Amino acid sequence: MDSKKESKKLLSEFKECQKMLAAIGDETRQYLMSVMIMEKCGGTRVVDLAEKTHLSRPAVSHHMQILKDAGFVTSRKEGTMIYYSINADRAGIKKVRDLLDHIEELLNEECYYEEDF
Numbered sequence: 377m378d379s380k381k382e383s384k385k386l387l388s389e390f391k392e393c394q395k396m397l398a399a400i401g402d403e404t405r406q407y408l409m410s411v412m413i414m415e416k417c418g419g420t421r422v423v424d425l426a427e428k429t430h431l432s433r434p435a436v437s438h439h440m441q442i443l444k445d446a447g448f449v450t451s452r453k454e455g456t457m458i459y460y461s462i463n464a465d466r467a468g469i470k471k472v473r474d475l476l477d478h479i480e481e482l483l484n485e486e487c488y489y490e491e492d493f
Contacts, residue, residue: 382482389475396468399446404431405439409448412462419452419459 390397399405411428412420422440426433440460443449447468451460 386475386478386482389471389478393472393475395446396448396472399442399448400472402439402442404429404435405443408436408439409443409462412449412460415461417461419461421457421459425460 400409407429408425411425422433422436425431425436425440429436431439440449440451444451444460448463449460450463451458453459
Protein backbone atom coordinates (compact mmCIF):
# COMPACT_ATOMS: atom_id res chain seq x y z
CA MET A 377 0.00 0.00 0.00
CA ASP A 378 1.26 3.45 -0.92
CA SER A 379 0.60 5.29 2.33
CA LYS A 380 1.23 8.74 0.84
CA LYS A 381 -1.27 8.10 -1.94
CA GLU A 382 -3.84 6.65 0.49
CA SER A 383 -3.38 9.60 2.84
CA LYS A 384 -4.06 12.08 0.03
CA LYS A 385 -7.10 10.10 -1.06
CA LEU A 386 -8.43 9.98 2.51
CA LEU A 387 -7.92 13.72 3.01
CA SER A 388 -9.71 14.37 -0.28
CA GLU A 389 -12.64 12.20 0.81
CA PHE A 390 -12.81 13.99 4.17
CA LYS A 391 -12.83 17.36 2.40
CA GLU A 392 -15.56 16.19 0.03
CA CYS A 393 -17.68 15.02 2.98
CA GLN A 394 -16.95 17.96 5.28
CA LYS A 395 -20.32 19.72 4.79
CA MET A 396 -22.18 16.43 5.09
CA LEU A 397 -20.40 15.37 8.25
CA ALA A 398 -20.98 18.78 9.85
CA ALA A 399 -24.63 18.70 8.81
CA ILE A 400 -25.37 15.31 10.35
CA GLY A 401 -23.13 15.94 13.35
CA ASP A 402 -25.73 18.24 14.89
CA GLU A 403 -28.26 16.56 17.18
CA THR A 404 -31.12 18.81 16.06
CA ARG A 405 -30.49 18.03 12.39
CA GLN A 406 -30.26 14.33 13.21
CA TYR A 407 -33.69 14.58 14.82
CA LEU A 408 -35.13 16.54 11.88
CA MET A 409 -33.81 13.95 9.44
CA SER A 410 -35.28 11.11 11.50
CA VAL A 411 -38.67 12.85 11.50
CA MET A 412 -38.46 13.37 7.74
CA ILE A 413 -37.45 9.76 7.09
CA MET A 414 -40.57 8.59 8.93
CA GLU A 415 -42.82 11.03 7.03
CA LYS A 416 -44.55 10.51 3.72
CA CYS A 417 -42.46 10.66 0.57
CA GLY A 418 -44.17 13.83 -0.65
CA GLY A 419 -42.12 16.00 1.66
CA THR A 420 -42.70 18.02 4.78
CA ARG A 421 -43.18 21.74 5.30
CA VAL A 422 -41.16 23.76 7.80
CA VAL A 423 -44.31 24.59 9.75
CA ASP A 424 -45.09 20.86 10.13
CA LEU A 425 -41.54 20.08 11.23
CA ALA A 426 -41.67 22.96 13.71
CA GLU A 427 -44.84 21.55 15.26
CA LYS A 428 -43.43 18.03 15.51
CA THR A 429 -40.08 19.11 16.92
CA HIS A 430 -41.13 22.06 19.08
CA LEU A 431 -38.56 24.24 17.30
CA SER A 432 -39.33 27.66 15.89
CA ARG A 433 -39.98 27.96 12.17
CA PRO A 434 -36.82 30.07 11.66
CA ALA A 435 -34.75 27.44 13.50
CA VAL A 436 -36.15 24.63 11.35
CA SER A 437 -35.57 26.70 8.19
CA HIS A 438 -31.96 27.29 9.23
CA HIS A 439 -31.32 23.59 9.83
CA MET A 440 -33.09 22.59 6.62
CA GLN A 441 -30.89 24.96 4.63
CA ILE A 442 -27.76 23.38 6.11
CA LEU A 443 -29.06 19.89 5.28
CA LYS A 444 -29.96 21.08 1.77
CA ASP A 445 -26.53 22.65 1.22
CA ALA A 446 -24.94 19.38 2.32
CA GLY A 447 -27.02 17.42 -0.18
CA PHE A 448 -29.11 15.41 2.26
CA VAL A 449 -32.35 17.29 1.66
CA THR A 450 -34.11 18.62 -1.42
CA SER A 451 -36.95 21.09 -1.66
CA ARG A 452 -39.78 21.74 -4.05
CA LYS A 453 -42.11 24.70 -4.20
CA GLU A 454 -45.85 24.42 -4.67
CA GLY A 455 -47.34 27.88 -4.80
CA THR A 456 -46.19 29.59 -1.62
CA MET A 457 -45.37 26.34 0.17
CA ILE A 458 -41.97 24.64 0.21
CA TYR A 459 -41.75 20.91 0.86
CA TYR A 460 -38.51 19.35 2.08
CA SER A 461 -37.65 15.71 1.65
CA ILE A 462 -34.64 13.44 1.99
CA ASN A 463 -32.63 13.56 -1.22
CA ALA A 464 -33.82 10.62 -3.31
CA ASP A 465 -30.51 10.01 -5.08
CA ARG A 466 -28.73 9.63 -1.72
CA ALA A 467 -25.41 10.75 -3.22
CA GLY A 468 -24.37 12.40 0.05
CA ILE A 469 -25.10 9.26 2.02
CA LYS A 470 -23.07 7.21 -0.46
CA LYS A 471 -20.08 9.59 -0.19
CA VAL A 472 -20.07 9.35 3.61
CA ARG A 473 -20.44 5.55 3.41
CA ASP A 474 -17.53 5.37 0.95
CA LEU A 475 -15.40 7.48 3.30
CA LEU A 476 -16.20 5.22 6.25
CA ASP A 477 -15.54 2.10 4.18
CA HIS A 478 -12.16 3.52 3.14
CA ILE A 479 -11.28 4.31 6.77
CA GLU A 480 -12.23 0.78 7.80
CA GLU A 481 -10.22 -0.69 4.93
CA LEU A 482 -7.13 1.30 5.95
CA LEU A 483 -7.52 0.36 9.61
CA ASN A 484 -7.87 -3.30 8.72
CA GLU A 485 -4.78 -3.18 6.51
CA GLU A 486 -2.79 -1.38 9.20
CA CYS A 487 -3.84 -3.85 11.89
CA TYR A 488 -3.09 -6.78 9.60
CA TYR A 489 0.28 -5.31 8.74
CA GLU A 490 1.22 -4.86 12.41
CA GLU A 491 0.22 -8.45 13.24
CA ASP A 492 2.67 -9.77 10.64
CA PHE A 493 5.65 -8.49 12.62
